Amino acid sequence: MTNNRKLFSVLFLILFNHSSYAELRGTGDLGVIIEREPAAIQIINTSNNKALSRIANLGDLSHASIVYSRDARYAFIFGRDGGLTKIDLLQDKISKRIIQAGNSIGGAISQDGQLIAVSNYSPGGIKVFSTETLALIADIPATYGDKKLSKVVGLVDAPGQKFIFSLFDAGEIWVADLKDINHPKIQKFKNIGKQPYDALLSPNGRYYIAGLFGDRGLALLDLWSPEQGVKRILPNYGKHDEKMPVYKMPHLEGWAMAGNLMFVPAVGQHEVLVINQNTWQLVKRIPVIGQPVFVMARPDGRQIWVNFAFPDNAQVQIIDAKNLAITQSLTPGKAVLHMEFTPRGEHVWVSARDDNQVIVYDTENFKELTRLPANKPSGIFFSSRAHKMGL
Amino acid sequence: MTNNRKLFSVLFLILFNHSSYAELRGTGDLGVIIEREPAAIQIINTSNNKALSRIANLGDLSHASIVYSRDARYAFIFGRDGGLTKIDLLQDKISKRIIQAGNSIGGAISQDGQLIAVSNYSPGGIKVFSTETLALIADIPATYGDKKLSKVVGLVDAPGQKFIFSLFDAGEIWVADLKDINHPKIQKFKNIGKQPYDALLSPNGRYYIAGLFGDRGLALLDLWSPEQGVKRILPNYGKHDEKMPVYKMPHLEGWAMAGNLMFVPAVGQHEVLVINQNTWQLVKRIPVIGQPVFVMARPDGRQIWVNFAFPDNAQVQIIDAKNLAITQSLTPGKAVLHMEFTPRGEHVWVSARDDNQVIVYDTENFKELTRLPANKPSGIFFSSRAHKMGL
Numbered sequence: 001m002t003n004n005r006k007l008f009s010v011l012f013l014i015l016f017n018h019s020s021y022a023e024l025r026g027t028g029d030l031g032v033i034i035e036r037e038p039a040a041i042q043i044i045n046t047s048n049n050k051a052l053s054r055i056a057n058l059g060d061l062s063h064a065s066i067v068y069s070r071d072a073r074y075a076f077i078f079g080r081d082g083g084l085t086k087i088d089l090l091q092d093k094i095s096k097r098i099i100q101a102g103n104s105i106g107g108a109i110s111q112d113g114q115l116i117a118v119s120n121y122s123p124g125g126i127k128v129f130s131t132e133t134l135a136l137i138a139d140i141p142a143t144y145g146d147k148k149l150s151k152v153v154g155l156v157d158a159p160g161q162k163f164i165f166s167l168f169d170a171g172e173i174w175v176a177d178l179k180d181i182n183h184p185k186i187q188k189f190k191n192i193g194k195q196p197y198d199a200l201l202s203p204n205g206r207y208y209i210a211g212l213f214g215d216r217g218l219a220l221l222d223l224w225s226p227e228q229g230v231k232r233i234l235p236n237y238g239k240h241d242e243k244m245p246v247y248k249m250p251h252l253e254g255w256a257m258a259g260n261l262m263f264v265p266a267v268g269q270h271e272v273l274v275i276n277q278n279t280w281q282l283v284k285r286i287p288v289i290g291q292p293v294f295v296m297a298r299p300d301g302r303q304i305w306v307n308f309a310f311p312d313n314a315q316v317q318i319i320d321a322k323n324l325a326i327t328q329s330l331t332p333g334k335a336v337l338h339m340e341f342t343p344r345g346e347h348v349w350v351s352a353r354d355d356n357q358v359i360v361y362d363t364e365n366f367k368e369l370t371r372l373p374a375n376k377p378s379g380i381f382f383s384s385r386a387h388k389m390g391l
Numbered sequence: 392m393t394n395n396r397k398l399f400s401v402l403f404l405i406l407f408n409h410s411s412y413a414e415l416r417g418t419g420d421l422g423v424i425i426e427r428e429p430a431a432i433q434i435i436n437t438s439n440n441k442a443l444s445r446i447a448n449l450g451d452l453s454h455a456s457i458v459y460s461r462d463a464r465y466a467f468i469f470g471r472d473g474g475l476t477k478i479d480l481l482q483d484k485i486s487k488r489i490i491q492a493g494n495s496i497g498g499a500i501s502q503d504g505q506l507i508a509v510s511n512y513s514p515g516g517i518k519v520f521s522t523e524t525l526a527l528i529a530d531i532p533a534t535y536g537d538k539k540l541s542k543v544v545g546l547v548d549a550p551g552q553k554f555i556f557s558l559f560d561a562g563e564i565w566v567a568d569l570k571d572i573n574h575p576k577i578q579k580f581k582n583i584g585k586q587p588y589d590a591l592l593s594p595n596g597r598y599y600i601a602g603l604f605g606d607r608g609l610a611l612l613d614l615w616s617p618e619q620g621v622k623r624i625l626p627n628y629g630k631h632d633e634k635m636p637v638y639k640m641p642h643l644e645g646w647a648m649a650g651n652l653m654f655v656p657a658v659g660q661h662e663v664l665v666i667n668q669n670t671w672q673l674v675k676r677i678p679v680i681g682q683p684v685f686v687m688a689r690p691d692g693r694q695i696w697v698n699f700a701f702p703d704n705a706q707v708q709i710i711d712a713k714n715l716a717i718t719q720s721l722t723p724g725k726a727v728l729h730m731e732f733t734p735r736g737e738h739v740w741v742s743a744r745d746d747n748q749v750i751v752y753d754t755e756n757f758k759e760l761t762r763l764p765a766n767k768p769s770g771i772f773f774s775s776r777a778h779k780m781g782l
Contacts, residue, residue, distance in 0.1 A: 024481045026418045026464025028777045029504075047461055047504065070438055070734070072463070073417025090415045111737045113420075113438065159691045159736060160755050179755065204650065205691040224693065224713050259595065260651065260669070278651070300550045300596040300780065302615065322615050343461070343778030345550060346502045364551050364570065384778045386419045387734030389691065 027072040030089050031340070031382035033351065033358055034064045034077075035375040041077065042374060043089055046342050046349075046382060049360050049370045053092035059083035059099075065106050065379060068386035069131055070113030075381070076131070078107040078118060086134060089383070096134045100127055108157040111389070115178060117155060117163045124149035126165060128178065138184055144170035154199025154210050154252070156390040158223060166196035166210045166219075173199075173210060173221055173230055192219040192230040200252040201390025202277075211252050212238065220280065233280040238267050253391070254294030258301030258321050265292035265306070272306060274324060284324050288317050294338065297321070298363055299345035307336045307350075316350060318366070328366050332359045337377070343384035351377035418463035421480050422731070422773035424742065424749055425455045425468075426766040432468065433765060434480055437733050437740075437773060440751050440761045444483035450474035450490075456497050456770060459777035460522055461504030466772070467522070469498040475509060477525060480774070487525045491518055499548040502780070506569060508546060508554045515540035517556060519569065529575055535561035545590025545601055545643070547781040549614060557587035557601045557610075564590075564601060564612055564621055583610040583621040591643040592781025593668075602643050603629065611671065624671040629658050644782070645685030649692030649712050656683035656697075663697060665715060675715050679708050685729065688712070689754055690736035698727045698741075707741060709757070719757050723750045728768070734775035742768035 030052075033042040039061040043052045058064075060081035067076050074095060075087040082101040085094060101120040108117050115137065116129045128138035142150040142165075150167035158164050161179040166172070173192050177185040194214030201208055210219040217235040222228060250265035257263075261283065262275040272292055274284040290312025296305050304319040313335050318328040333352025341348050347369065350359045353376050360369045385391045421443075424433040430452040434443045449455075451472035458467050465486060466478040473492040476485055492511040499508050506528065507520045516532035533541040533556075541558035549555050552570045557563070564583050568576040585605030592599055601610040608626040613619060641656035648654075652674065653666040663683055665675040681703025687696050695710040704726050709719040724743025732739050738760065741750045744767050751760045776782045 024464075026460065026462030026481070028418055028459070028463030028774065029461050068419070069417065070420050071417030072419025073415075090417070111735045159693065161737070206650075206693075259597075302550065302597075344502045344780055346552070383419065387775045387778065389735055 025090055027089055027383055028343075029383070030072070031349075031380065032066055032075050032077075032087070032089075033349075033372075033374050033377050034061050034066075034379040034381075036061055036353070036378050037376040040375065041075075041087065042372075043087075043092060044372070046347065049347075049372070051372055055087060055092065055094060057094070058085050058097075061378075063105070066381040066385075067107060067109040067116070067391070068381075068383050069109070070386055072383040072386040074131070075383075076107065076109065076116055078104055080104065082120070084116070084118060084129065084134060086131075098129075098134050100129065100136075105151075105153055106155055108155050108163055108390075110157055110163070110178065111159060111161050115161075115181070117157070119152040119155035119165055121151045124151050124167075124169070126152055126155060126163065126176070128163075128181075137181060138178070140176060140184065140186065142167045142170065142174070144172065153197055156199065156201040156208065158201060158208070159205045159389060162223075164199075164201070164208050164221075164223075166192075166199050168195055168197060168213075171196065171214075173208065173219065175221075175223075175226065187226065189221060189230045192221075193217070193232065198252040200255055203257050203388070203390070205389040207277075209233075209252065209255075211250075234273075234275065234282065236282075237264075237273075250293055250295075254296060256295050256297035256301075256304050258297040258304065261321070263295045263297065263304045263319070263321075265295050272304070272319065286319055286324060286326065288326065289315055289329070296339055296341070298341055298348070299343065303363060305339050305348060307339060310335075313337075314352075330361070330366065332361075333357050338379050340380035340382055343382065349380045349382075351380055353377060416481055418480055418774055419734075420774070421463070422740075422771065423457055423466050423468075423478070423480075424740075424763075424765050424768050425452050425457075425770040425772075427453055427744070427769050428767040431766065432466075432478065433763075434478075434483060435763070437738065440738075440763070442763055446478060446483065446485060448485070449476050449488075452769075454496070457772040457776075458498060458500040458507070458782070459772075459774050460500070461777055463774040463777040465522070466774075467498065467500065467507055469495055469509060471495065473511070475507070475520065475525060477522075489520075489525050491520070491527075496542075496544055497546055499546050499554055499781075501548055501554070501569065502550060502552050506552075506572070508548070510543040510546035510556055512542045515542050515558075515560070517543055517546060517554065517567070519554075519572075528572060529569070531567060531575065531577070533558045533561065533565070535563065544588055547590065547592040547599065549592060549599070550596045550780065553614075555590075555592070555599050555612075555614075557583075557590050559586055559588060559604075562587065562605075564599065564610065566612075566614075566617065578617065580612065580621045583612075584608070584623065589643040591646055594648050594779070594781070596780040598668075600624075600643065600646075602641075625664075625666065625673065627673075628655075628664075641684055641686075645687055647686050647688035647692075647695050649688040649695065652712065654686045654688065654695045654710070654712075656686050663695070663710065677710055677715060677717065679717065680706055680720070687730055687732070689732055689739070690734065694754060696730050696739060698730060701726075704728075705743075721752070721757060723752075724748050729770050731771035731773055734773065740771045740773075742771055744768060 040056040088095040103121040125141040150169035155165040193212040196210035197213040199210040290308035333355035335354040431447040476488040479486040494512040519529035541560035546556040584603040587601040588604040590601040681699035724746035726745040
């Protein structure tokens with residue numbers, strides 16, 4: 001009987017444990033909040049606005065970003081220290097973790113969901129891994145000039161199983177076609193401008209735009225017409241009054257595309273620029289309270305939410321895309337770092353680092369719905385990104 | 392000991408059964424194929440292009456459509472017979488099923504994911520249900536004139552917790568704001584044209600466009616400027632040569648929006664019309680092999696896939712959105728009824744009813760990847776629709 005009791009206990013334990021991690025959970029309404037200090041992530045649910053779990057031991061998350069597997073079950077975290085971690089959102093645990101380089105800046109997932117690419121500062125280049133196993137599949141060093149290696153920035157995925165990225169030191173844009181993974185085809189665009197420091201892909205995957213730290217204007221590649229090469233647009237972009245120090249170079253991923261219009265943070269100015277996407281000409285300058293950092297469109301494009309660099313980083317302003325004017329100002333908390341909209345735009349989640357809080361707003365009436373505790377929260381990434389290009 | 396053995400057996404059985412349905416599964420890469428005869432659905436996976444399960448006892452699926460819960464775990468099926476069924480994609484079973492009316496034509500899920508609306512022919516109106524329980528929450532009869540009830544068509548969800556729909560018999564468009572579910576606000580637009588028979592919402596949720604069976608042209612409502620009322624656009628749309636019978640009125644949900652352009656099936660003509668979305672003027676007529684039914688854009692907008700009415704329904708043609716010309720023709724099988732792109736557009740699934748097959752293509756090189764058996768397949772719906780407006 002004693003043995004039987006033990007066996008019962010074991011069976012009950014298996015059953016109980018199995019139940020506990022096998023709680024059935026759709027993955028369409030999940031997300032991840034990056035906590036900087038102490039470094040960890042929270043897995044959250046956007047249907048009930050609740051935290052589900054916290055996962056630590058993820059290395060340096062001071063400048064981390066995330067992509068999702070195509071089933072929205074796994075999040076891949078790119079850490080500043082070269083760490084690449086695969087998180088299982090269904091089991092609230094680390095599925096796999098590697099240190100893939102010494103210093104990395106971001107990553108992307110291929111159109112078919114099979115490949116993870118990471119862009120590295122040192123050694124300069126991109127490395128491509130299996131999303132299944134995190135095994136190295138391809139190594140593409142960013143060689144230029146006399147066998148030098150360039151830092152790589154602005155890495156995005158694009159239609160046709162492509163990865164696109166910029167070489168900071170070389171002033172080049174590379175398009176890597178990995179349809180045949182054993183024979184990657186790389187198309188190089190040279191002399192695109194000095195020191196590309198970041199880039200974005202338009203939501204439809206057509207335009208790749210790189211910001212230039214060492215040059216005026218932006219470098220534009222139309223992927224529907226690559227034979228036309230890289231063009232310079234907005235030649236005055238980046239010019240700024242020397243008396244106004246730039247507190248933070250704006251992230252290009254944080255530019256908003258809404259209909260025909262692109263909303264862009266002016267560098268060092270208290271302005272959001274509105275650009276016509278057909279002509280790439282400036283349509284309007286909208287004055288805002290500070291130096292904009294992220295300029296993000298609600299999924300329907302009707303509202304543009306803007307956060308700011310220090311010392312105006314306790315505020316968020318909202319631009320109406322119809323009137324091209326500010327309609328609302330909010331003060332979510334100290335040091336607003338990031339914003340993420342729910343997939344159909346009814347809510348937005350805002351991280352306030354120095355208040356250790358993430359605030360959820362109703363975007364229709366701007367009412368605060370809830371505040372979630374988080375340790376120095378920065379990036380917020382929802383699983384619906386699994387289905388988007390270039391993020 | 393005998394008792395103990397029984398208890399063991401029971402425990403093992405619980406454990407085994409629990410494991411079998413608790414297989415962990417992300418819901419981002421799932422989908423549903425409607426089988427008309429015998430009526431059933433298949434749950435499929437778009438990562439490995441496989442069928443996971445078949446579910447029957449769903450009533451009349453001859454004109455069925457589907458929406459997804461915001462966690463992408465549940466599919467809601469709207470049957471022609473007024474059936475509303477909630478399917479649990481994680482447990483491969485019916486979670487709940489009701490007969491909500493005598494004759495229904497489609498449905499929508501609210502922006503916040505809490506409400507399911509169904510549009511009914513008889514009794515004419517919409518009914519709103521809880522997505523959680525399928526309990527009736529609101530009943531909005533489509534009353535007009537002398538207490539008459541109109542058939543309701545073209546029901547879509549829109550930003551701001553709205554449902555929009557058209558009254559076929561009354562010639563009206565109604566916008567129902569359900570932000571306060573106890574006090575629905577309904578805005579009625581009258582005299583919008585005779586017999587609206589279907590409608591679409593532009594992907595950004597801004598434009599509601601209804602086709603008119605009894606009038607020329609289309610009825611357009613700009614939801615950013617509702618005070619301007621409903622306008623008539625494309626005044627020649629619907630005119631056709633009387634000698635060419637119309638084999639099938641095109642579905643408006645099957646219109647493609649790509650960049651500034653809208654691709655529209657011409658009624659009764661062997662043409663796809665290209666419309667400029669800024670001016671609502673006709674840009675080009677593209678000749679095609681037959682009367683187009685669905686005209687669908689690959690998610691990046693570069694390709695437009697077209698299927699056709701009888702007798703040309705064994706074919707599919709692909710228009711290049713850059714050159715506005717046909718670049719490819721395929722013959723997937725007999726009676727192609729529907730097409731659905733994977734979320735990032737690398738594949739497309741095509742149903743060939745009379746071949747009892749669903750064919751999966753690589754959209755980059757048009758190679759056939761696989762064929763799945765299916766009984767008279769019609770609609771194909773992937774779970775990424777959970778995150779889209781107006782579908």
